[in-house]
Amino acid sequence: MATYLFGSLTVQIEQGDLTRQKVDAIVNAANKHLQHGGGVAGAIVARGGSIIQQESNEWVHLHGPVTHNHPAITGPGSLFCKYIIHAVGPIWGEGAEVDKLICTIKSSLLTANDLKCKSVAFPAISTGIYGFPVKLASECFLHAIEQFSKEATLLFLETVKIVLFDTGTLQVFLDTFSTGL
Numbered sequence: 001m002a003t004y005l006f007g008s009l010t011v012q013i014e015q016g017d018l019t020r021q022k023v024d025a026i027v028n029a030a031n032k033h034l035q036h037g038g039g040v041a042g043a044i045v046a047r048g049g050s051i052i053q054q055e056s057n058e059w060v061h062l063h064g065p066v067t068h069n070h071p072a073i074t075g076p077g078s079l080f081c082k083y084i085i086h087a088v089g090p091i092w093g094e095g096a097e098v099d100k101l102i103c104t105i106k107s108s109l110l111t112a113n114d115l116k117c118k119s120v121a122f123p124a125i126s127t128g129i130y131g132f133p134v135k136l137a138s139e140c141f142l143h144a145i146e147q148f149s150k151e152a153t154l155l156f157l158e159t160v161k162i163v164l165f166d167t168g169t170l171q172v173f174l175d176t177f178s179t180g181l
């Protein structure tokens with residue numbers, strides 16, 4: 001695990017499985033209809049239970065499709081967290097992907113803070129099925145976390161974990177956070 005400080009915010013980057021994280025909130029890499037079929041979303045429902053899909057369906061029924069700047073929130077099912085923040089990253093090729101991914105990450109951080117979470121864990125949103133290049137995504141994470149740590153007032157959040165499934169993605173994120181932008 002590698003640790004980086006952004007003001008009072010600690011960022012931990014490690015290899016692992018998001019669905020096993022003991023944090024206040026995990027962030028899901030969702031689609032806008034919250035149909036959690038594959039990738040990390042499928043893994044979350046497989047481990048946490050179908051109640052997560054049911055609560056997600058209710059959320060979309062009430063609020064409509066999820067946007068980059070307004071993630072959905074559900075309970076954790078049987079996972080070891082208090083909340084799941086369902087964030088929607090951009091699909092590579094749809095346009096303005098960098099701005100959209102930064103927006104997705106910042107809005108998830110804000111949501112975790114609004115929920116008074118002390119810790120939140122992210123996957124590498126958009127870099128799987130959505131095809132976003134990993135290096136550019138790692139730079140978006142760095143940028144979004146830097147901006148959030150400078151802009152946010154009344155910070156409940158203390159720890160941001162970035163949990164990466166494979167060694168290659170882990171190495172790219174470590175390089176980006178070690179050298180800066």
Ligand code: AR6
Pocket residue numbers: 016017018019029030031035036037038039040041042043089123124125126127128129130131132163164165166169
């Ligand atoms: N823990 C941590 N990271 C994981 C895990 C896990 N258990 N499983 C996969 N990853 P993806 P996206 C990594 O495809 O690109 C879904 O169907 C994976 O290796 O989950 O935003 C949704 O419902 C990759 O690095 O998310 C949407 O339709 C990263 O998580 C769509 O995929 C993100 O990959 C979203 O695509």
